[in-house]
Amino acid sequence: MTAYLKMDEPDHRRRLDETVQGIIGTAMDRPDGAAKVTGTAIYAHEDQPKGMAHGVFARAPVAKGTLTRIDGEKLRALPGVLAVLSGPKFLRNPAQGGANEAPVQGSETIAYLGQPIALVVAETFEQARHAAHMLEMEITSEDGLINPEDAGYETPEDQQDSQGDLEQAMRDAARSVDVTYTTPSHNSGAMEPHASIAAWDGDRLTLRGSYQMPNYNQYELADSLGVEPENVRILAPFVGGGFGSKLGIAPEAVAAALAAREVGRPVGVALTRQQVFEATMRRSESRQRVRLCVDSEGRLTGIGHEAYVSNLPDEEFSEPVTQATPFLYAGAHRVIGHHIARVHRTCAGSVRAPGESIGVTVLENAMDELAHDLKIDPIELRLKNIPDKNPTSGLPFSSHTLAQALKTGRDRFGWDQRNPEPRSRREGEWLLGMGMASAVRVNILSEARARVTLSPGGTALVETDMTDIGTGTYAILTQICGEMLGLAGDKVIVSLGDTDHPHGPGSGGSWGAASSGTAVFLACQKIRAEVAKKLDADEADLTFKDGTIIYGNRQAPLSDLIDQEIAVEGHVEPGKTSDEVTQATYGAHFAEVAVNAVTGETRVRRMLGVFAAGRILNAKTARSQCLGGMTFGIGMALTEEIAHDPRDGHIVNHDFAEYHLPVNADVPQLDVVLLEERDDYANPLQAKGIGELGICGAAAAITNAIFNATGVRVRDYPATLDKVLAGLPQKA
Ligand code: MOS
Numbered sequence: 001m002t003a004y005l006k007m008d009e010p011d012h013r014r015r016l017d018e019t020v021q022g023i024i025g026t027a028m029d030r031p032d033g034a035a036k037v038t039g040t041a042i043y044a045h046e047d048q049p050k051g052m053a054h055g056v057f058a059r060a061p062v063a064k065g066t067l068t069r070i071d072g073e074k075l076r077a078l079p080g081v082l083a084v085l086s087g088p089k090f091l092r093n094p095a096q097g098g099a100n101e102a103p104v105q106g107s108e109t110i111a112y113l114g115q116p117i118a119l120v121v122a123e124t125f126e127q128a129r130h131a132a133h134m135l136e137m138e139i140t141s142e143d144g145l146i147n148p149e150d151a152g153y154e155t156p157e158d159q160q161d162s163q164g165d166l167e168q169a170m171r172d173a174a175r176s177v178d179v180t181y182t183t184p185s186h187n188s189g190a191m192e193p194h195a196s197i198a199a200w201d202g203d204r205l206t207l208r209g210s211y212q213m214p215n216y217n218q219y220e221l222a223d224s225l226g227v228e229p230e231n232v233r234i235l236a237p238f239v240g241g242g243f244g245s246k247l248g249i250a251p252e253a254v255a256a257a258l259a260a261r262e263v264g265r266p267v268g269v270a271l272t273r274q275q276v277f278e279a280t281m282r283r284s285e286s287r288q289r290v291r292l293c294v295d296s297e298g299r300l301t302g303i304g305h306e307a308y309v310s311n312l313p314d315e316e317f318s319e320p321v322t323q324a325t326p327f328l329y330a331g332a333h334r335v336i337g338h339h340i341a342r343v344h345r346t347c348a349g350s351v352r353a354p355g356e357s358i359g360v361t362v363l364e365n366a367m368d369e370l371a372h373d374l375k376i377d378p379i380e381l382r383l384k385n386i387p388d389k390n391p392t393s394g395l396p397f398s399s400h401t402l403a404q405a406l407k408t409g410r411d412r413f414g415w416d417q418r419n420p421e422p423r424s425r426r427e428g429e430w431l432l433g434m435g436m437a438s439a440v441r442v443n444i445l446s447e448a449r450a451r452v453t454l455s456p457g458g459t460a461l462v463e464t465d466m467t468d469i470g471t472g473t474y475a476i477l478t479q480i481c482g483e484m485l486g487l488a489g490d491k492v493i494v495s496l497g498d499t500d501h502p503h504g505p506g507s508g509g510s511w512g513a514a515s516s517g518t519a520v521f522l523a524c525q526k527i528r529a530e531v532a533k534k535l536d537a538d539e540a541d542l543t544f545k546d547g548t549i550i551y552g553n554r555q556a557p558l559s560d561l562i563d564q565e566i567a568v569e570g571h572v573e574p575g576k577t578s579d580e581v582t583q584a585t586y587g588a589h590f591a592e593v594a595v596n597a598v599t600g601e602t603r604v605r606r607m608l609g610v611f612a613a614g615r616i617l618n619a620k621t622a623r624s625q626c627l628g629g630m631t632f633g634i635g636m637a638l639t640e641e642i643a644h645d646p647r648d649g650h651i652v653n654h655d656f657a658e659y660h661l662p663v664n665a666d667v668p669q670l671d672v673v674l675l676e677e678r679d680d681y682a683n684p685l686q687a688k689g690i691g692e693l694g695i696c697g698a699a700a701a702i703t704n705a706i707f708n709a710t711g712v713r714v715r716d717y718p719a720t721l722d723k724v725l726a727g728l729p730q731k732a
Pocket of ligand 1: 242247
């Protein structure tokens with residue numbers, strides 16, 4: 001049985017408010033939590049089949065060049081070595097000429113330093129690593145284009161947009177700002193490095209990997225190998241974080257699959273942290289020019305946002321920096337621009353809210369600059385400029401909570417304690433300041449399928465290839481199913497991350513919970529209707545609770561009412577509510593910082609994030625997502641920066657000792673408020689994505705607070721102490 005919905009109409013019913021099980025929205029513990037903290041949850045590289053061989057990459061030592069000779073044969077004499085894959089044997093789908101959506105591998109053309117060139121397979125990891133170091137290759141190297149500013153920028157026509165006359169609006173404005181900020185390359189920073197174990201059974205490949213979107217990865221991998229998708233099964237039941245780096249199939253999966261076929265036994269390839277940095281992907285650095293102009297009342301008349309990013313030659317992705325700019329604030333005259341440089345640096349891809357992460361951050365810095373120039377409160381400036389419909393497309397908003405988030409945060413944070421005059425609060429060596437920023441992230445519904453099987457014994461099984469990448473999917477799908485079918489959380493089993501299950505959209509773009517959750521909801525709704533049919537009752541008259549059905553004056557256990565399993569596959573597709581309304585999540589960030597007047601060091605003292613993302617499915621995991629996003633905001637503001645060697649693009653700080661993610665000592669008490677909201681246009685759950693909202697704009701609240709504390713505007717992220725110090729008066 002199936003239950004299908006195309007989301008063409010808003011759903012104004014409140015199904016999940018009418019059910020009585022009482023677990024939806026609660027801070028229910030993760031069902032997978034115990035397995036994770038006791039180390040019994042099996043991650044990709046831990047499930048090693050007997051006889052598994054190990055593969056280790058040999059990688060390009062130059063940024064650009066051509067591989068002219070490689071001598072794998074010599075290595076065969078080394079202990080334990082089973083095979084060396086290079087050249088055509090190592091290409092992604094040679095039939096397609098090595099179509100490259102992911103980092104190029106096996107090609108004779110070297111496009112970046114660190115590109116996988118060969119895979120050495122041996123009995124043990126140590127033998128493979130040793131042999132990989134001994135691999136001799138000859139390369140004709142050329143100077144690569146490393147610095148995007150030297151490479152120059154392409155201006156793809158379909159990525160430019162304008163309306164009205166921004167130049168004129170800037171000239172006519174009562175006040176305007178025209179500022180340029182830069183943000184560096186970032187690494188996704190997932191805890192679990194990429195790893196895959198491939199095993200062939202005849203024509204059929206099973207790959208246990210650390211992936212966000214198995215539904216999609218199955219097709220990518222099949223395409224890379226030149227086999228049918230039906231013959232590829234991907235297992236990813238536990239994923240130790242993705243943050244974009246595991247959206248697409250990465251080189252180790254293709255390599256493991258090719259090698260396992262070559263040596264006729266399972267092969268595992270686990271990347272080192274250095275390889276994750278250099279051979280998976282990075283967030284593009286950006287240069288962003290923001291122009292804002294206002295009338296004498298502080299109402300925006302124009303917005304310009306032009307972004308300059310980079311990627312490898314021929315890669316399609318470019319960071320959608322301005323994604324939220326068309327609709328966040330009002331203003332008739334607009335310019336949106338996207339420009340991309342082709343450089344020989346590690347592939348650029350999606351990292352932690354691609355687009356808004358850095359785009360909203362810089363826009364919110366520019367808003368702070370404008371508010372300061374206007375001598376108007378930065379919250380006031382935003383409140384004045386909230387549009388009542390999408391100012392670019394003219395479409396209505398599905399819901400809009402920015403004003404509520406701003407006002408809630410203003411009161412809770414104690415914004416009235418802020419002195420708008422920079423450098424006006426001091427405690428000994430420390431200059432204190434407060435800053436804020438809006439948060440916004442587009443909301444996406446993706447096609448999703450999930451099967452729910454209700455057993456007469458009063459348990460249910462949920463199956464989908466959706467993943468839990470640390471986000472809480474196991475918990476929220478348990479809650480949706482339990483709530484709809486009247487089952488306690490421990491009566492619901494959720495099985496994820498197996499492409500033999502119905503296909504979900506995976507975890508990306510914050511769409512996972514609402515999309516997969518809707519598929520589960522639809523299946524449960526149909527199961528309820530089936531139970532009602534068996535009782536010859538109207539579903540609306542039935543109450544499902546604790547494994548029983550209450551109808552009329554009777555209450556009976558499920559086992560009395562159904563004698564066999566009921567299985568339904570729920571299936572949702574986006575429809576008109578995605579195309580004909582603008583859907584987004586909103587929030588507001590607040591930060592208080594202390595900047596040392598002598599050293600320029602910034603300490604974040606406290607942060608508050610107020611967020612609205614429709615119905616909150618699990619209060620604890622939703623809050624945790626926001627805490628994570630805000631923590632990444634601290635990293636973006638203060639410490640995170642990939643350093644490329646200007647000569648060859650080598651990622652100099654390719655590990656967590658040198659690439660500085662915020663650690664416990666950097667992160668103060670973070671306060672999160674989740675606003676009560678139902679978005680009827682989003683899906684029947686009225687829930688929206690929350691995973692990425694917490695990072696969008698967070699860094700701006702911190703750098704705006706640094707300005708308030710010191711009077712120093714750091715327009716080149718991250719705001720490290722040297723940059724802050726350079727702007728401080730010499731005699732502090
Ligand atoms: Mo996300 S960066 O779309 O995994």
